[in-house]
Amino acid sequence: MAVATLTCGLLAACSNGSDKPTLNWYINPDGQATLTELAAACSTDDYDIEIQLLPTGATDQRTQLARRLAASDSETNLMSLDPVFVPEFANAGWIAQWPEDLAAEVLDDDVLSGPAETVRWDDGVYAAPQWANTQVLWYRKSLAEAAGLDMSQPVTWSQVIDAAASQGGTVGVQADRYEAYMVWINSLVAGAGGEIVSATETGSDAEVEIDSEAGRAAATVVQELADSGAAQPDLSVSREGTSLPFMFEGPGEFMTNWTFVYKNYEPTDGGAFTQEQFDDLGWARYPQTVEGEESRPPVGGIDIAVGEFTDNKDFAFEAARCVSSPEAQKQLAVNDGLMPSRQSVYDDQELIDAFDPSLLTLFQESLESGAPRPKSAYYNLISGAIQASWHSPTEVDPDSTPADSADYLRAVLRSEALL
Amino acid sequence: MSAVAPPVRDDQQREKPSPGKADRPEVSDRARQEQRLAQRLVAPAVVIMLLVTAFPILRALYLSFYTYSLTSPEDRAFIGIDNYVTALTDGLFWRDIGVTVLYMVVTVGIELVIGFAFAMVMHRVVFARGLIRTSILIPYGIITVVSGFAWQFAFTYQNGFINGWLPGIGDSFNWFGETTPAVIAIMVSEIWKTTPFMSLLLLAGLAQVSDDMIEAAKVDGATWWQRLWRVILPNMRAAIMVAVLFRALDAYRIFDNIFVMTSGAVGTESISFLVYRQTIEQFQLGMGSALSVLLFLSVLLVAFLIVKLFRVDLAKARGEE
Numbered sequence: 221m222a223v224a225t226l227t228c229g230l231l232a233a234c235s236n237g238s239d240k241p242t243l244n245w246y247i248n249p250d251g252q253a254t255l256t257e258l259a260a261a262c263s264t265d266d267y268d269i270e271i272q273l274l275p276t277g278a279t280d281q282r283t284q285l286a287r288r289l290a291a292s293d294s295e296t297n298l299m300s301l302d303p304v305f306v307p308e309f310a311n312a313g314w315i316a317q318w319p320e321d322l323a324a325e326v327l328d329d330d331v332l333s334g335p336a337e338t339v340r341w342d343d344g345v346y347a348a349p350q351w352a353n354t355q356v357l358w359y360r361k362s363l364a365e366a367a368g369l370d371m372s373q374p375v376t377w378s379q380v381i382d383a384a385a386s387q388g389g390t391v392g393v394q395a396d397r398y399e400a401y402m403v404w405i406n407s408l409v410a411g412a413g414g415e416i417v418s419a420t421e422t423g424s425d426a427e428v429e430i431d432s433e434a435g436r437a438a439a440t441v442v443q444e445l446a447d448s449g450a451a452q453p454d455l456s457v458s459r460e461g462t463s464l465p466f467m468f469e470g471p472g473e474f475m476t477n478w479t480f481v482y483k484n485y486e487p488t489d490g491g492a493f494t495q496e497q498f499d500d501l502g503w504a505r506y507p508q509t510v511e512g513e514e515s516r517p518p519v520g521g522i523d524i525a526v527g528e529f530t531d532n533k534d535f536a537f538e539a540a541r542c543v544s545s546p547e548a549q550k551q552l553a554v555n556d557g558l559m560p561s562r563q564s565v566y567d568d569q570e571l572i573d574a575f576d577p578s579l580l581t582l583f584q585e586s587l588e589s590g591a592p593r594p595k596s597a598y599y600n601l602i603s604g605a606i607q608a609s610w611h612s613p614t615e616v617d618p619d620s621t622p623a624d625s626a627d628y629l630r631a632v633l634r635s636e637a638l639l
Numbered sequence: 640m641s642a643v644a645p646p647v648r649d650d651q652q653r654e655k656p657s658p659g660k661a662d663r664p665e666v667s668d669r670a671r672q673e674q675r676l677a678q679r680l681v682a683p684a685v686v687i688m689l690l691v692t693a694f695p696i697l698r699a700l701y702l703s704f705y706t707y708s709l710t711s712p713e714d715r716a717f718i719g720i721d722n723y724v725t726a727l728t729d730g731l732f733w734r735d736i737g738v739t740v741l742y743m744v745v746t747v748g749i750e751l752v753i754g755f756a757f758a759m760v761m762h763r764v765v766f767a768r769g770l771i772r773t774s775i776l777i778p779y780g781i782i783t784v785v786s787g788f789a790w791q792f793a794f795t796y797q798n799g800f801i802n803g804w805l806p807g808i809g810d811s812f813n814w815f816g817e818t819t820p821a822v823i824a825i826m827v828s829e830i831w832k833t834t835p836f837m838s839l840l841l842l843a844g845l846a847q848v849s850d851d852m853i854e855a856a857k858v859d860g861a862t863w864w865q866r867l868w869r870v871i872l873p874n875m876r877a878a879i880m881v882a883v884l885f886r887a888l889d890a891y892r893i894f895d896n897i898f899v900m901t902s903g904a905v906g907t908e909s910i911s912f913l914v915y916r917q918t919i920e921q922f923q924l925g926m927g928s929a930l931s932v933l934l935f936l937s938v939l940l941v942a943f944l945i946v947k948l949f950r951v952d953l954a955k956a957r958g959e960e
Contacts, residue, residue: 283920290709290922312710397904453796453811456905465797597710600921612816612905635706638729638913638930639921 240265241532243539245298246272248281248522250480251556255300255543258551262542267535269298269543278302278399282600289314289527296527297536298543301347302399303338303523304593304603310341311597315525317344322537326544334587335561338595339523347523349561350544351552353478354586355407355518356579360472361502363389374515376508377408377441380474384450391450392463392475395442397611400460402593402603403518404476405610408438410516410591411509416606417629420596424633428626430606435622437509442616456612468497476506478520479583482575483557503579506586516591521561559583604639605629696935703929709922722929732913732930736937739909741822743890743941746829747883753830754837754882761838762845779835787899790828791815794900818906825907828896833889837882844878845871884945891941892934910934 247255252273259269274281282305288296289309301309309315318326323345327336335349357380364371367383384391394400409416414434417426429435445451452473454462464484466473475481482503487495506517524544526536542548546568549560554574560566566580594602609625610616631637666674703722707715726732761772778786793799794814802808814820848871856870872879894911901907903916914934918927 279920286709286922287919308710312712397902454813454816456813456816462797600710604921614816635923635926636725638726638731638917638926 240267241535242268242270243297243530243532243536244272244295245269245300245539245543246274246285246296247300248274248278248302249276250522251552251558254551254555258543258548262539262548264538267532267539269539274300278304279600282308285309286312286314289529292529293527294529294531297530297532298540299525299527300350300522301525303335303349303519303521304399304595304599306339306347306523306525307341307595307597308599309525310344310346314528315346316528316530316533316536317346318348318526318537322541326541330546330562330564332561332563332584332587334519334590334592335521335523337592338521341595347525348540348544350522350524351549351558352561352587353520353522353559354583354590355403355476355478355506356582356586357474357476357504357507358467358481359474359502359504360389360467361500363387363472363474364502366471371502371504374505374508376511378444378511380507381445381448381450384474385448387471389450389471390452390463390466390473391445391448392452392458392466392473392477393445393455394459394463394477395455395611395613396457396459397607398459399603399607401611401613402606403520405438405442405606406593407506407516407518407591408441408509409434411506411513412437413510413513414438415594417594417596417602420594420598423596424598424601424635426594426596426598426602426633428629428633430629431623431626434509435626436618439610439616439618439621441509442610442613443618446614446616456614467501468493472500476518479559480557482579483555503582505582514589516589517586519587519590519592522558559587598633601632601639602629605632608639699928699931701928702924703932705925707923707925709924715925718925722926723933726926726929726933732910732933734906735908735910735913738822738906739891739893739911742826742829742893742909743887746826746833746890746893747886749826749830750834750837750886751879751883754834755841757834757838758841758845761842775838776835778832779839781832783832783895784899786832787828787896790824790831790896791900794824815901815905821901821905821907825893825896825900828900829890829893832896833886837886840882840885841875841878844875844882847878848874880945880949883949884942887945888938888942891938910937 245255245259252271256271259271263269274284281300281302285296285299285301286309289312299315301315306315310317326348327339327345331349332352335352339345339347339349357375359371359380361371364383366387367389369375369379369383381391383389393404395404406416409430412434414429414432414437416428416430416435418429419425419427446455452458452463452466460477463473463475463477464481467475467485482501485493485498485501487493487498506515508515524540526533526540530536544561546560546562546565549562549565550568550570552558553560553565553571560571563584565571566584571580593599596602605628606625609628610621615621628637632639704717704719705715706718706722757775761768761775764771781789794801796802796811796813801814802810802812812820814824852870852874853866856866861869892911893909894915897903897907897909897912898915903909903912908916910930911934914927914930917923917930921927
């Protein structure tokens with residue numbers, strides 16, 4: 221006991237010098253300043269919330285959190301978790317199941333159905349949705365106009381690629397070998413009426429469906445872009461941030477990207493973009509994979525989970541509720557363009573003032589018709605196998621890639637192939 | 640050579656060969672006591688070494704016979720050598736081995752040539768010796784991750800300088816889009832970083848070559864080229880082979896540059912990177928352990944081949960003969 225007291229006295233991490241516990245909240249870097257404010261605002265007389273920063277990439281965030289939790293780390297109290305990892309973490313017993321009364325509060329009728337679904341696993345609730353993300357088609361109005369593309373109507377990937385190529389513009393996507401490439405492929409496949417895997421509740425026995433017409437339609441889009449003059453030079457290593465500069469360079473671009481883009485281009489004092497440029501920024505529904513078939517935009521976001529091994533679980537649940545409250549969601553949306561997972565926040569006057577009304581409507585529409593990624597405790601294997609088979613985008617072939625990726629994914633799920 | 644014979648110690652005088660023990664000299668009590676003391680002094684270090692190295696190695700060997708994922712620990716099961724069979728029959732494993740060997744052969748080959756040139760410069764330079772030696776060694780003092788980032792920036796088309804400098808390369812050429820250019824970029828960063836180490840090892844060998852021999856060759860009319868090939872290099876053979884052995888084993892375990900520059904994409908993954916992904920990213924401790932064991936065995940094989948094929952005599956290199 222004396223040794224423990226002495227050790228804790230020497231280690232700052234044990235406490236902040238008083239009996240008041242400190243809750244560590246592992247956050248991803250999006251909206252860091254706002255999250256820091258939220259941590260301060262949600263600290264109480266009973267506990268303090270301290271921000272701990274995770275790496276930028278979703279996969280790296282998962283790795284870091286999982287390594288802590290696999291070692292039963294009692295100081296991982298709260299965590300911002302990409303929704304696709306909730307099933308894996310819940311299945312491994314790393315995140316705490318929410319008590320029914322609290323679960324009912326964070327998942328009331330106000331929460332949009334898409335984000336609400338991401339936090340459920342095996343009849344339990346394992347996180348609280350904090351913000352919900354979706355992708356739309358951002359474009360330079362002057363480029364679309366010059367190409368004669370009517371953006372008031374739904375557009376297909378093929379039309380967008382042709383329009384950009386005809387004017388010397390480009391099409392920005394995320395096709396590096398990382399999670400966002402899986403996001404793109406998933407939306408392309410879903411947009412053609414298919415899915416990558418089904419029966420995911422059976423774990424490693426899930427049905428692999430990507431070797432289908434929908435899979436081939438998705439591969440056709442990837443190949444068409446890779447072979448087109450509209451492909452950006454760094455297509456195979458393109459990420460969310462790399463295609464941003466193309467918007468106002470030369471003729472401009474069409475770019476599928478997350479909601480934060482609006483705030484990125486917003487003109488500010490001493491900022492990089494002018495009002496004239498901002499006025500030339502357009503947005504439309506995510507492109508269709510197949511003409512006439514409704515597109516299925518990507519959905520993402522962040523859920524707040526509580527570590528299973530935390531010593532102060534009650535405080536952690538209370539803190540998680542606070543940082544995912546409607547007020548917190550409003551701040552994240554207004555300051556950082558990270559959109560709310562609650563319907564009522566979209567109706568808030570502050571949000572309406574901060575965004576173009578048509579954009580808010582588009583975000584909600586995209587979230588509601590979005591294509592969630594496979595909900596599986598083996599998601600990381602599924603995503604990794606698809607990324608490995610479909611990368612590099614310049615080598616994607618509709619005749620072979622979907623079939624090869626299906627064989628590979630089956631073998632990976634059966635532990636018969638290395639990933 | 641000294642004309643005076645060294646004094647013979649008392650215990651050495653008593654060491655006479657006994658019948659039947661011709662090879663083993665009799666050990667004196669004092670020597671035996673010294674040995675015992677040495678063993679006692681070394682014991683704590685040996686125990687610690689066993690704990691920190693032997694235990695993880697044995698643990699990895701044990702885990703390699705299990706299917707064991709951290710995300711579903713309750714599904715852990717003994718599967719014998721299945722992990723090894725899966726790995727050894729998998730195309731990805733052999734592809735990564737091939738890429739790793741390519742990294743090793745090309746980088747060590749180029750480093751040997753450039754490193755030797757640097758060693759000659761450091762050996763011969765008469766002015767600003769300290770400055771030149773320090774300048775050559777600076778890259779080796781830089782952390783590999785930092786040098787990886789520096790070279791990644793240098794090769795990117797947005798803010799790098801490589802595309803602008805190289806003739807015949809377009810300004811928007813993406814070095815990390817295809818296997819060949821990406822592997823070249825990784826090799827360049829590896830060569831830049833570790834050539835100084837190679838040159839340091841070679842410099843030590845160069846210093847061992849007697850000036851008298853070079854002088855004698857010169858007097859006999861040997862050209863510079865002949866002196867290099869017939870006198871300097873043969874006399875440095877042991878040092879060169881040690882340098883090649885050290886660097887080859889190092890290069891075989893290449894990881895940092897790949898992690899920073901491509902994350903293993905577009906076929907640039909090495910065998911170490913594969914082990915990392917299985918163990919740290921996928922949490923497949925069973926398969927990751929099996930791959931670690933295979934990596935360990937392949938490192939031993941590479942070391943064995945270099946020692947045997949090139950007939951490296953490590954004792955000679957240390958100057959023990």
